[in-house]
Amino acid sequence: MDRLTRWIFVFLFTVAVITGITILVFERVPVRTYGVKQYIWAGGIVPEDCGTGYHLGITGIHKWHLLDASTHFLEFVAADERQGVRPTETSKSLYPRHAGPEDLSTPVHDRYPALEIRNRDGNVVTIDISVPYQIIKGQAHRLVEDGLKSFYQERVKATVESVLREVLPEMSNDALIDLDKRLATSAKALEVLQQKLNQFHVRAEAVLIRRVAFPPEYEVKLQQKQLFTQKARLNQADTLKLVEVLRTGTIEKEIAAAEALSLAEWEKKTEMLRAEYGIQVATIQSEALQYSKKTRAEADAKSQVKIADGKLAIDKAEALLTQLRSEALSTAGGQIYVARQAAENLSMGRVTINSSDPRVPLVLDIHRFAEMLLGTPRASPTPQ
Numbered sequence: 001m002d003r004l005t006r007w008i009f010v011f012l013f014t015v016a017v018i019t020g021i022t023i024l025v026f027e028r029v030p031v032r033t034y035g036v037k038q039y040i041w042a043g044g045i046v047p048e049d050c051g052t053g054y055h056l057g058i059t060g061i062h063k064w065h066l067l068d069a070s071t072h073f074l075e076f077v078a079a080d081e082r083q084g085v086r087p088t089e090t091s092k093s094l095y096p097r098h099a100g101p102e103d104l105s106t107p108v109h110d111r112y113p114a115l116e117i118r119n120r121d122g123n124v125v126t127i128d129i130s131v132p133y134q135i136i137k138g139q140a141h142r143l144v145e146d147g148l149k150s151f152y153q154e155r156v157k158a159t160v161e162s163v164l165r166e167v168l169p170e171m172s173n174d175a176l177i178d179l180d181k182r183l184a185t186s187a188k189a190l191e192v193l194q195q196k197l198n199q200f201h202v203r204a205e206a207v208l209i210r211r212v213a214f215p216p217e218y219e220v221k222l223q224q225k226q227l228f229t230q231k232a233r234l235n236q237a238d239t240l241k242l243v244e245v246l247r248t249g250t251i252e253k254e255i256a257a258a259e260a261l262s263l264a265e266w267e268k269k270t271e272m273l274r275a276e277y278g279i280q281v282a283t284i285q286s287e288a289l290q291y292s293k294k295t296r297a298e299a300d301a302k303s304q305v306k307i308a309d310g311k312l313a314i315d316k317a318e319a320l321l322t323q324l325r326s327e328a329l330s331t332a333g334g335q336i337y338v339a340r341q342a343a344e345n346l347s348m349g350r351v352t353i354n355s356s357d358p359r360v361p362l363v364l365d366i367h368r369f370a371e372m373l374l375g376t377p378r379a380s381p382t383p384q
Contacts, residue, residue: 027055027064034140036065045145049138065144067135071205072153074131074160078114078213110153114211115164121173123218128211131160131193131204139201152200159200163193164207176212177222185209 029035035050040063115127133156135143143152167189175181186207193204214222328334 029053029055029066032068032070034067034069034135036067036141036144038063038065038144045141047141049140065149067140067143067149069135071132071134073109074133074157075109075111076113076115076127076129077111078126078128078211110157112157115161115168117165117169119169119171119173119176123173123214125176126213127168127209129164130208130210132206133197133202133204136201136203143201148200152202155200156197156202159196160193163189163196167192182209
């Protein structure tokens, strides 16, 4: 045998030994299960509830009790259905290590025939009831220690049935068909039931009344009564409807009247405000017109004064211009200027001069000639 083969055998042997030791030394507690460990030879029940996982449990020294930790359903129903009870597994070895539920895929349903009770009114009533319960957390080891592991469910069933047969007959026919009263009775039954279930280390979660059935002849009368009740409620509802219709009509009329009154008041206020604001606007317009006329009159007066002042200034300037022109033209230079202007403006087509006339000056005497044409005597030259 070569070295590699020897190492392979050694490895496989080691794995087998470790696996065997693990199986012999540790115990697996499944999901939704309480594990309770017990010493086989001495020590009794360990006061501890082991949860899901692996725990120390040596074969030949320890024994394990597995209890279902999920919710159980105890049902009293009229339907004849198969009970959903989980099988239990017990070790067949010389030294059994555990015993408890094996199939944890579905909750437990213990179904029994529906309860038949005689209520306070003397009627035999068939009631379907469901009571969910479960082992109190942390008390599974006490349940095993009290020796109740194998038959605590039967004890719970007997206790539940006893309490229900004690509490439910107190209900009258009307209480059985009234939801609020049924819920109150269920709460009372749950309170009484829990006090008695504590000795079995379980806790009831609810008492659910699922169905109530009276005898056939009473069912017919009850249906008729319910029909009459519904008709009475329908008539009452119709009456309330008519009342509401009348009230609604009255309210609508009141609203319409209030609306009309409010509209009239608003129109009145609007007209008053319109008249008031119209007067104010007319007053403002009158004042504005008066102010405009006054301002325009003052402006026209000032304009006329300014125009008159301007015309006076123009007249004075023209008079001064005339005076100055007269003074300027009265001088010798002025006369020459006037003569020159006259000569420039003189336009003669043809002039015939009689040279034989002694009054006609010579052409060479320009000044004399101009005096004759213009009719202005020539000033005698100033002696130098």
